Amino acid sequence: MLKTRIITALILAPIAIGGIFFLPPLGFALFTAAIITLGAWEWANLSGIEGQGGRVVYAAVTAAILYGLLNVPAVAVLWPALVWWFIGFLLVRGYPAGSDQWGSVPVRAAMGLLVLVPAWVGLNHLRTGGLDFGLVDNSLWAILYVFCVVWVADIGAYFAGRAFGKAKLAPRVSPGKSWAGVWGGLVAVGVFAVIVSLLASADGLDTVLLVLASLFTGLVSVLGDLLESMLKRFRGIKDSSQLLPGHGGILDRIDSLTVAIPVFALIITQLGWLTAGQW
Numbered sequence: 001m002l003k004t005r006i007i008t009a010l011i012l013a014p015i016a017i018g019g020i021f022f023l024p025p026l027g028f029a030l031f032t033a034a035i036i037t038l039g040a041w042e043w044a045n046l047s048g049i050e051g052q053g054g055r056v057v058y059a060a061v062t063a064a065i066l067y068g069l070l071n072v073p074a075v076a077v078l079w080p081a082l083v084w085w086f087i088g089f090l091l092v093r094g095y096p097a098g099s100d101q102w103g104s105v106p107v108r109a110a111m112g113l114l115v116l117v118p119a120w121v122g123l124n125h126l127r128t129g130g131l132d133f134g135l136v137d138n139s140l141w142a143i144l145y146v147f148c149v150v151w152v153a154d155i156g157a158y159f160a161g162r163a164f165g166k167a168k169l170a171p172r173v174s175p176g177k178s179w180a181g182v183w184g185g186l187v188a189v190g191v192f193a194v195i196v197s198l199l200a201s202a203d204g205l206d207t208v209l210l211v212l213a214s215l216f217t218g219l220v221s222v223l224g225d226l227l228e229s230m231l232k233r234f235r236g237i238k239d240s241s242q243l244l245p246g247h248g249g250i251l252d253r254i255d256s257l258t259v260a261i262p263v264f265a266l267i268i269t270q271l272g273w274l275t276a277g278q279w
Contacts, residue, residue, distance in 0.1 A: 021140055025128050029070070036120045037063045039250045042240040043112035046231040046251075048105040058109060065113065066120055074125035078266040081118030085223060085259050088115075092226045095173050099234060108231065115227070115258050122262035129274055139274065145196065146217060146264040150256045152192045153185035153218040160184020169222075174229040182222060189218035209271060217264045224259035228252070 019031040040062035044055035069077065088111075091098060102108065126146070129139040158181070165178030193214035197207040228251055232238065240249030268274050 020143065025124070028127050029124050032120055032123055033063060033066045035250060035254070036066065036116050038243065039116055039240075039254065040112060042243070042249045042251045043116065044109070045237070046228075046235050046240065047108035047112060048235065049109070058112075062113065062116060065117055069117070069121060072121075074121050074265065075269060077118050077121040078125070078262050078269070081114070081122070081262045082266060084114045084118075085220060085263070088227050088259075089223055092170060092173055092223065092230050095170075095230050096234075103234060111231075115224075118262040119254070119258040122265035125265045125269070126261070126274070142264075142268065142274065146260055147257070148192065149189055149214050149217050149264070150221045150260050152188045153221055154256070155185075156188025157181035157185035157222075160187075170226055173226050173233060177222070177226070182219070185222070186215055186218055189214050213264065213267045213271070216267070217260050220263050221256040221260040224256045227259075228255040 020028070023031055037059050041055050041059040044058035047058070049055050049058055091102060102111065123143065126139050126142045129142075157177075160183065161176075161178045161181030164180035164184070167179045168175060169177040169179050169182060190211055193211040194207065197210050202210065228240065232240065238248075240251035243249050265274070
């Protein structure tokens with residue numbers, strides 16, 4: 001299993017790095033849309049759509065929605081996404097209570113759109129710096145930063161959880177997660193944000209704002225993982241698919257990013273950082 005994981009990672013890493021960091025904005029949009037479309041194909045199964053035909057149709061509808069949003073202002077999607085993730089928090093917090101209200105196939109399918117579409121919009125909003133797709137504005141640092149926030153939070157949570165993880169965070173959804181992991185992840189993210197601020201020679205106010213934005217992003221990233229875990233537990237499956245041998249599916253790799261990206265994109269947009277050249 002470890003060998004398979006390593007081989008898959010070695011194959012996918014260059015593709016992901018090239019697609020995310022070396023494509024022009026429109027190419028980036030198409031590349032990330034392909035990833036989201038594959039994620040939608042997986043989410044169809046989480047929704048209870050078992051037939052391949054139905055899963056392909058769901059993925060195609062998702063892709064069509066992404067295309068229709070190319071020229072829609074990102075904040076028009078990101079603000080409703082923030083509301084949705086608050087609702088998602090309530091669903092995870094109450095599980096299994098309430099599952100009779102959201103457990104139908106159409107509702108779960110709609111939940112997938114609310115998870116995947118804003119993630120794509122937020123990612124491309126970061127990539128273009130709030131500009132049109134035809135204009136090139138290098139905001140790749142913002143993308144790299146939010147990825148690092150999620151990775152640092154995961155690493156901090158892993159080690160803190162192993163050392164101190166007795167009190168479980170959401171045992172009915174994901175028994176392996178602990179409150180110690182959450183706090184450990186946030187400490188790691190806070191330290192990371194301070195280091196980045198020092199390297200960027202940021203002033204005191206911007207440092208405080210970046211730390212707060214990073215902590216909130218790191219905190220909500222946990223919700224993306226928990227929501228997918230809740231859907232998988234409800235569906236009775238372990239992985240979203242087997243598209244990535246040794247790693248599960250696309251959703252298993254991007255679940256935390258689906259909430260972190262739109263939330264971080266909205267925060268730095270409201271702070272005026274995205275178009276002010278800080279990134």
